[in-house]
Amino acid sequence: MLKVVIADDEERICRLIEALVDWKALSMEVVGTAHNGLEACEIVKKVCPDILITDIRMPGCSGLELIEQVKQSAKQLEIIIISGYAHFEYAQQAIKFGVGDYLLKPISKAELTATLEKLRERICQRQASEQDRQEMKRRAELDVRRMREELLENLFLQKDTELSAQILRETYGMQVQKGCFQAFCLKLDFGLQEPGEGSAAVLMEKAREVLERSLKEKCESFLLGVRDFWCLGILNYEKSRQEAVRRMLKDCLGQIEMQKNLFSSVTFSMSLGGAVTQPEELAVSMKEAAELMQERIVKGTGRVLEHKKEPSALKNSSVMERYLREITQAVELTSVEKADAAVALLEEEVRRTREVRGCEIIELVFSAADIFSAHVQMQERSQRLEAFRRRCGQCRNMEELFSCLADFLREQISELRQKRENDAVRPIRNAKEYIQNHYSEPITLEEVSSAVGLSTAYFSTLFKKTEGGGFAKYLIQVRMEQAKSLLRETNAPVAEICRRVGYNDLKHFTHTFEKTVGVKPATYRKLYG
Secondary structure: OEEEEEEOOOHHHHHHHHHHOOOOOOOEEEEEEEOOHHHHHHHHHHHOOOEEEEEOOOOOOOHHHHHHHHHHHOOOOEEEEEEOHHHHHHHHHHHHOOOOEEEEOOOOHHHHHHHHHHHHHHHHHHHHHHHHHHHHHHHHHHHHHHHHHHHHHHHHOOOOOOOOHHHHHHOOOOOOOOOEEEEEEEEEEOOOOOOOOOHHHHHHHHHHHHHHHHHHHHOOEEEEEEEOOEEEEEEEEOHHHHHHHHHHHHHHHHHHHHHHHHOOOOEEEEEEOOOEOOHHHHHHHHHHHHHHHOOHHHHOOOOEEOOOOOOOOHHHOOHHHHHHHHHHHHHHHOOHHHHHHHHHHHHHHHHHOOOOOHHHHHHHHHHHHHHHHHHOOOOOHHHHHHHHHHHHOOOOOHHHHHHHHHHHHHHHHHHHHHHHHHHHHHHHHHHHHHHHHHOOOOOOHHHHHHHOOOOHHHHHHHHHHHHOOOHHHHHHHHHHHHHHHHHHHOOOOHHHHHHHOOOOOHHHHHHHHHHHHOOOHHHHHHHHO
């Protein structure tokens, strides 16, 4: 509803204007009336109306003075002045002050309504234009933010990215100056627990707020972007402030770490790439920051990680050859115990290696998963390995990392074992179905094994292993069960039942029935028929 204030020194004129108009139909409401200019000025300041209807002449403060005063603080206020013919020169002067329209006394209902409708349309158009302008501004800000985050992600992923001081200024809105450029990473880890829905986004947004607040105070220029469990940033500052910036980032990490008290078992870590003098070198700084973040596996979380170490002797060890032999056996035997032993072998070698780096351990674990997945001929291999790597990315130390690998191997070996069991059971299930459909015929072992696509010898062995008894024994059981049903439920002669369950020799059928059931067919019918 648009708000309207009416000002006239004659109370009856105020009441008349209120009574003339169907304010609700115009989506308007009268929020105040005044009988002099000073009172009207106070009401306008208090209620901030959209429209002011005022007489041109009033005691204390004339309509012209009122218009001049309220327009200084409320430039968008629409004003309708009421004037008599004798004072029309005042109305002309008021129009110069930005008055939207005027009415001549006596006021008519139709003219007042039409004037209000015109002003309402003008206000709505202005509000729509302002909303469009704000929306365009918001979209422009979002576009810049997306571009900045894309730049940071490209640097993080080591994608070719053209950078210069001019590009940073003109494309990404960074106020570049001579000095140092430096990349840094902030990482959130949940360990082996699954993060609650939305909790990571909440924590990372809080982390961004802490960083932005501190960086605005103490850093000349910076860009920040959130990517999943990472907050990536590049800084630009005077060389003399390098140590001050380092302390500021360390303090930020301390503030961010306090946020983890809201969630159990989460940790934050920060890594700093080397300071460089040219924007073109920021990719090198970001690469170093990303690699240093992996050092939390060795050094622990909740700290600022700096300064790369030299490679250790881990890469030159023969541990992967021994792992390959162990995991090959684990796959062949579908043995979870053997898989656990292979993981223990890797962990023992890592712990024995001096000055081992976090990135070397992660590379070792990823290689172990790759080798294993190739051996088991894993379905959807790429997707499963990617999910495994993401899971590893949440690990905070070596114990969690090797536990994650062990869980991955166990899960896949269990699936492999189930698949092999299913592969073995399927032909037996098909064979049993074939027997159920053909028991009345003179079927043989060779016929059934051929029907399920296996050699006679292998099928015989597999059937015995799966069912605990041979093919002939199972066929007799099926035939005898059918014979029992026919004896109980029909009046067919025993000789006919003998034929219907696959026997041509009545004497042989009777002997087999008695041996299996314990009584002759005729006796069974008397007892249960």
